[in-house]
Amino acid sequence: MTTETPTAPGNLPPRIVSPPPGPAARALIERLAAVECPAITARRDRRRAAGGDDPIVWAEATGSNVTDVDGNRYVDLAGGFAVAAIGHRHPEVVAAAHAQLDRLIHTMGDLFPAAEKVHLAETLARLAPGRLSMSILGLSGSDAVEAAIKTALIATGRSRILAFHGGYHGMSLGALGVSGYRASFRQPFASMTPRPELRLPYPDCADCPLGHQYPDCAFACLDQIARILDDPTFGGEDVAALIAEPIQGRGGDIVPPDGWLTRLRDITRERGILLILDEIYTGFGRTGRLFACQHEGVEPDLLCVGKAMGGGAPISACIGTPEVMQAWGRSTGEAIHTSTFLGHPLSAAMASAALSVIVDHDLPARAERVGQRFLEQLRKTLHGHPAVRDVRGRGLMIGIVLQDSHGRAAPGSAVLAMHRLLGQGWIISPGGRDGDVISLAPPMTIDEDLLDAFVEQLPGVLAPCP
Ligand SMILES: Cc1ncc(COP(=O)(O)O)c(C=O)c1O
The missing domain is CATH 3.40.640.10 (Type I PLP-dependent aspartate aminotransferase-like (Major domain))
Known part of the structure; x- marks a missing residue:
């Protein structure tokens, strides 16, 4: 067994060339809405109601990176719904x-x-x-x-x-x-x-x-x-x-x-x-x-x-x-x-x-170590942030609970946060019974520099919901 992280490719920082969703993604979602059961594409309406927009459409994924059909590169902090535990396409x-x-x-x-x-x-x-x-x-x-x-x-x-x-x-x-x-x-x-x-x-x-x-x-x-x-x-x-x-x-x-x-x-x-x-x-x-x-x-x-x-x-x-x-x-x-x-x-x-x-590669041990540091950094950086009620989790399974500008629960706020973060090249998934939790489940192989960059950008991206 080696405790070294496999140096898998796909640990590049975000690169946004066309604000998401770009024209190619919009066109595909338009076509999808015509042929997919609306119960699924209806999420589109929910996103819009929350002030968001259409989803991006994935074209390629490697390691912690996802590229969309408009050529934007993201860091997948949702790990494809926690599936990409060893990164995409290991x-x-x-x-x-x-x-x-x-x-x-x-x-x-x-x-x-x-x-x-x-x-x-x-x-x-x-x-x-x-x-x-x-x-x-x-x-x-x-x-x-x-x-x-x-x-x-x-x-x-x-x-x-x-x-x-x-x-x-x-x-x-x-x-x-x-x-x-x-x-x-x-x-x-x-x-x-x-x-x-x-x-x-x-x-x-x-x-x-x-x-x-x-x-x-x-x-x-x-x-x-x-x-x-x-x-x-x-x-x-x-x-x-x-x-x-x-x-x-x-x-x-x-x-x-x-x-x-x-x-x-x-x-x-x-x-x-x-x-x-x-x-x-x-x-x-x-x-x-x-x-x-x-x-x-x-x-x-x-x-x-x-x-x-x-x-x-x-x-x-x-x-x-x-x-x-x-x-x-x-x-x-x-x-x-x-x-x-x-x-x-x-x-x-x-x-x-x-x-x-x-x-x-003893990735559970890495998830514990990297996750603990990530959690501590998020807690430190977001402490007292007006939009954040709590930061919690274990290992690389972390939730950031949002609140409104009066410190009250903010149902649905994580959808809007997801859109703002997408615009900066970060993929998260909205979670929580009330849709107010930014859920993070990045690959256990993720480069710590990417997590550091996210922690640095996050306070500026999160504004309290009205
Ligand atoms: C704890 C738990 N159980 C069951 C499921 C359902 O899995 P699937 O969507 O693959 O059917 C999920 C999916 O998110 C889950 O998180």
């Missing part, structure tokens, strides 16, 4: 993809696997914490969550899955049913998502849902969860699993205090409830450990991973302990959980290459 992932393209692209799901799928499943078993060693592969984060929900129902014979307020687990119907991110995402599909479930309080200690102060609260939110589960009128005996993100990502980069996850594990174990940890965002190094649950040595029953896993290829996994996975029983002929592209050789080869890069 040379080792590209080489693995080329070699695989020359051999085999597709097989037949569960019926006839490829060696690349076997190798990937073995790698996951080796890397996953503790006894987590049997996986179900998927194509997206939502797929992994669906597999975890099904496994929990099968393994326990129970019917309910509990989840947290603000949690984001994906957009497929099962995953949506356990998401607590925005009720408006679920409401149109209420008939197809499970009965309305209570959402448990997540430890957002800067804005405690129970109105307490940490640490005086002594984890009152966890006591409340235990009380709910033990209430004879609640039906806790029918709860199969509790699903949680160890750090809420899309919900706004909310980091629970130390000890929270350990106690959550105890509460679930004591009641025979499975713990599903959704590490689709946090997994594979971003928070400073290979998995965020390893900060506390917690081992869930089921672990969902995706995003960084594929090095850019769409692939995910639900990894479980043998007891839980064995509950599916032997196949009696046709697999009761599969899909056409399950264990796709091209994606599996890319994923194995990406995971090797992460492990061989």
Whole structure:
């Protein structure tokens, strides 16, 4: 193992030659709006309502850099939604993809696997914490969550899955049913998502849902969860699993205090409830450990991973302990959980290459060191800034919470910030339940000079929203 950063290409500073979105991007978005479901392109209206503009259109990406169709070069501080953990088009992932393209692209799901799928499943078993060693592969984060929900129902014979307020687990119907991110995402599909479930309080200690102060609260939110589960009128005996993100990502980069996850594990174990940890965002190094649950040595029953896993290829996994996975029983002929592209050789080869890069270069350690310095610098520079309420995060998963000029919450403000930053050549993603968090998830390979340059420019770009 080497702890040196791989000197991958693609660590150049921003270069804006045509204020984004430039003419080529505008023309493409105009064409897209005519042929894509408006539910997706409608984001365009939301951007405009928030004072922004059309999106840019990506043409090329290498390392931390993205180039758009108008020739502008950006630094991707969103890491392509946290997928580009080793940067875009890492040379080792590209080489693995080329070699695989020359051999085999597709097989037949569960019926006839490829060696690349076997190798990937073995790698996951080796890397996953503790006894987590049997996986179900998927194509997206939502797929992994669906597999975890099904496994929990099968393994326990129970019917309910509990989840947290603000949690984001994906957009497929099962995953949506356990998401607590925005009720408006679920409401149109209420008939197809499970009965309305209570959402448990997540430890957002800067804005405690129970109105307490940490640490005086002594984890009152966890006591409340235990009380709910033990209430004879609640039906806790029918709860199969509790699903949680160890750090809420899309919900706004909310980091629970130390000890929270350990106690959550105890509460679930004591009641025979499975713990599903959704590490689709946090997994594979971003928070400073290979998995965020390893900060506390917690081992869930089921672990969902995706995003960084594929090095850019769409692939995910639900990894479980043998007891839980064995509950599916032997196949009696046709697999009761599969899909056409399950264990796709091209994606599996890319994923194995990406995971090797992460492990061989000890990128979690780099994410911890670089992230800690980045967080401290952001906090120092933004301290007292009228537009900033809080800067939080762990490793290279950081959120900057915005506020208005009166120091009040500023819903939607992160969209406007995204546009201002794009104009300076920085890509961020807007996050938080109220759209007021600048979410940063840069590649773990990013050059620190780029982060320094961002810290220097940021105060001038952020003005309080009216
Ligand atoms: C924690 C978490 N779970 C699940 C998902 C859904 O993943 P996908 O969009 O690949 O379906 C996401 C996506 O952002 C996520 O952050």
